[in-house]
């Protein structure tokens with residue numbers, strides 16, 4: 001049985017404080033944590049190899065080291081529990097199953113950074129998770145685990161749950177901070193980075209739910225033990241949300257470096273593909289798609305997936321079989337990104353919408369010669385020209401789906417008897433295809 005560092009309490013009723021404690025929870029709240037200086041704790045987390053589990057994989061200890069301690073301003077911790085990317089649903093389940101582990105992780109991070117006030121920014125639709133968090137917070141306050149002078153240490157921490165309003169872009173850390181402050185959820189230009197100037201222009205650490213939930217295990221077992229669970233450059237374990245054409249979709253934790261096909265086929269995990277595998281999106285909807293033969297060679301760690309020109313991202317694996325149509329899949333993804341563009345940057349606002357309308361037209365049997373080149377040109381133009389990476393998150397699927405399944409796209413275009421006649425602007429009038 002593989003070692004679990006984040007999901008070991010699943011199915012054990014750990015939402016309850018007494019149960020969480022009986023399973024070894026909050027053991028770090030004593031000399032194990034409070035005897036460490038802030039610098040020792042940051043060093044320990046750096047040595048564990050833990051990298052942010054929200055998508056970018058930035059080393060957690062390094063991120064913490066950027067937070068200034070003597071700025072004269074409060075330091076905030078904001079947990080990113082927005083989780084709006086298609087295919088990603090691990091944080092929702094983590095909060096439902098083990099909310100106290102998140103609180104314990106926040107206390108560890110809070111001690112490392114001198115945080116007095118922390119927020120959990122949760123996707124608004126996650127009502128059961130919000131209830132579980134609020135119940136767990138009340139239990140923790142009642143037991144003196146949160147609030148003033150925690151366990152006589154002189155350290156105080158308050159945690160607030162903040163509900164988002166259902167915009168995917170509010171998962172981007174600076175849009176999230178704007179939304180938390182009560183402004184429109186639109187990304188900010190960086191620099192300054194949140195670590196230096198985030199919420200209310202104060203130093204702010206934004207970390208993903210899973211990142212913080214790995215901390216209690218790391219403190220208990222030591223950084224070397226955590227690092228050793230994974231590969232030399234991708235330490236520890238990773239929680240994956242697996243959906244699509246697998247026999248048992250769900251949330252699974254495996255060591256970094258595990259072969260992708262083991263996750264999909266093992267009888268203890270997804271139990272195999274339904275039908276014949278056609279491809280896999282390995283790390284959330286924006287990650288470049290892998291063909292079946294590429295998926296068979298892939299390992300689940302940052303470096304192995306980068307070598308296949310894709311990424312681990314948030315760990316959202318979407319497997320699809322040969323009955324799935326690549327044109328329809330890309331149309332669905334592009335619709336999502338066009339809908340979720342916050343509209344600040346012209347290349348993203350106009351480009352994702354234009355690509356969406358072209359794809360809708362192709363799906364409706366009204367494709368024209370040149371549509372594929374047009375979409376690739378659009379994708380190239382809205383990559384790296386915008387404030388945040390949402391536009392690139394649409395460009396990558398466009399480039400990769402068309403690149404890897406081109407005959408399907410060509411067939412869809414040529415299904416229109418009039419495909420050779422030029423496209424008129426009128427084709428894209430609002431409402432033409434939806």
Ligand SMILES: Cc1cc2nc3c(=O)[nH]c(=O)nc-3n(C[C@H](O)[C@H](O)[C@H](O)COP(=O)(O)O)c2cc1C
Pocket residue numbers: 051052053054055056057058063080081082083084085168169170171172173174206207208209211212388389390
């Ligand atoms: C469009 C967009 C959406 C994002 N959504 C999420 C999200 O739902 N959850 C998350 O943790 N990170 C999300 N991120 C990444 C965050 O900006 C940030 O890097 C992350 O929360 C940092 O935490 P980590 O270092 O623990 O991964 C998103 C980024 C972008 C560009």
Ligand code: SF4
Pocket residue numbers: 169186187340341342343344345346348349386387388389390391
């Ligand atoms: S890239 Fe898109 S989502 Fe990001 S800030 Fe610009 S318009 Fe908004």
